[in-house]
Amino acid sequence: GAVVSQHPSWVICKSGTSVKIECRSLDFQATTMFWYRQFPKQSLMLMATSNEGSKATYEQGVEKDKFLINHASLTLSTLTVTSAHPEDSSFYICMIGTDTQYFGPGTRLTVL
Amino acid sequence: SQQGEEDPQALSIQEGENATMNCSYKTSINNLQWYRQNSGRGLVHLILIRSNEREKHSGRLRVTLDTSKKSSSLLITASRAADTASYFCATDDTGFQKLVFGTGTRLLVSP
Numbered sequence: 001g002a003v004v005s006q007h008p009s010w011v012i013c014k015s016g017t018s019v020k021i022e023c024r025s026l027d028f029q030a031t032t033m034f035w036y037r038q039f040p041k042q043s044l045m046l047m048a049t050s051n052e053g054s055k056a057t058y059e060q061g062v063e064k065d066k067f068l069i070n071h072a073s074l075t076l077s078t079l080t081v082t083s084a085h086p087e088d089s090s091f092y093i094c095m096i097g098t099d100t101q102y103f104g105p106g107t108r109l110t111v112l
Numbered sequence: 113s114q115q116g117e118e119d120p121q122a123l124s125i126q127e128g129e130n131a132t133m134n135c136s137y138k139t140s141i142n143n144l145q146w147y148r149q150n151s152g153r154g155l156v157h158l159i160l161i162r163s164n165e166r167e168k169h170s171g172r173l174r175v176t177l178d179t180s181k182k183s184s185s186l187l188i189t190a191s192r193a194a195d196t197a198s199y200f201c202a203t204d205d206t207g208f209q210k211l212v213f214g215t216g217t218r219l220l221v222s223p
Contacts, residue, residue, distance in 0.1 A: 034210055043115065043200060044155075044213045093154065098209050101145075105154040 002028035004096055008105035013084055014112055020080045021107045023094030029074035030096040035067075038091040038106075050077040084111045116201055116214035119148050124220045131188040133217040135201030136181075142204050144177055146212070148197045155200075158186075191221045 003026040013019050023033055033050040049057040049070055057071035068080040081088050089111045094104040116137040127199055137144070146158040161168045161177045161184065168175045174187040188195055201214040 005181045032209060036213075041218075045115070046210055046212065049210060091152070095211065101157075102213060103155045108152070 002026070002030075002072060002096060002100075002102040004028075004094065004102045004104040006092075006094060006107050008107060009105065010108040010110075012110045012112065015085050016083055018080055018082045019084055019109060020078055021092055021094075021109070023077045023079070023096075023104050025075045025096050025102075028102070030077075031074060032096070032098075033071060033077040034095040035069065035077075035079050036093045036095065038093065044093060047079075050079075052077075081109065085107070086111045115212060116203060118199075118201060118214040118216060118217050120175070121215070122218045122220070124222065125191055125192060127193055127221055127223050129191055131191050131195070131219055133186045133199050133201075133219070135184045135186070135214045137184075137201070137203045137212070137214070138182065139203070139205050139212075140189075143180070144175075144184050145202045146173075146175060146184075147200045147202060149200065149216075150197045157179075158199075188219075191219075193221050193223050195219060196221045 005024045007022045029054045035047045036044040037047050038044045046059050047062045050069045050071040052071045058064045071077040089096050089110050091106050093106045117120045118135045144162050145160045147155045149155050159170045159175050161175050172189045181189045198216050198218050200216045202211040
């Protein structure tokens with residue numbers, strides 16, 4: 001199956017800074033990638049659908065200006081958390097695939 | 113929210129016992145999947161059941177699907193301490209690629 005990597009695996013930043021998270025598909029060309037967020041002891045919530053070469057589609061309640069998504073190639077999507085605050089601390093997971101889904105290992109963001 | 117509901121939220125059992133988790137969802141689906149997540153880690157795919165299937169087995173796992181009730185169950189037989197994890201069901205809305213996850217069940221298996 002496809003291999004999906006995320007970088008970094010964990011990051012700690014100060015409040016007000018921006019953090020970029022990369023999601024790479026190592027052996028699968030993905031026109032669509034999905035970004036999920038998971039707060040402690042909660043389930044995964046879909047944040048947005050990343051579309052290669054076009055704008056991302058955001059789920060209701062997710063601020064598109066705060067969570068910038070860029071899907072510039074078929075193997076890379078990035079999620080930038082702008083002006084991060086402690087409430088943005090979460091586990092961010094990307095996913096690719098249609099009939100079969102492949103998840104990245106996740107990125108744990110801690111905002112101090 | 114379209115998120116599915118799972119129950120129980122938490123389940124504590126002894127090794128060797130069976131664990132049953134239930135999932136209810138809200139929309140028409142192509143398939144339903146079950147995932148496991150160890151604390152702070154990524155997701156591990158366990159099993160997929162298609163909408164035209166009613167039951168599926170994989171090792172110690174048994175999954176049922178009732179599309180008329182929009183519900184599914186995951187049975188883990190002869191549980192082991194290593195089965196301790198959170199378990200999530202996930203459905204795909206018909207016509208969409210995205211997965212919608214249930215609220216999850218935290219399973220604790222004590223030796």
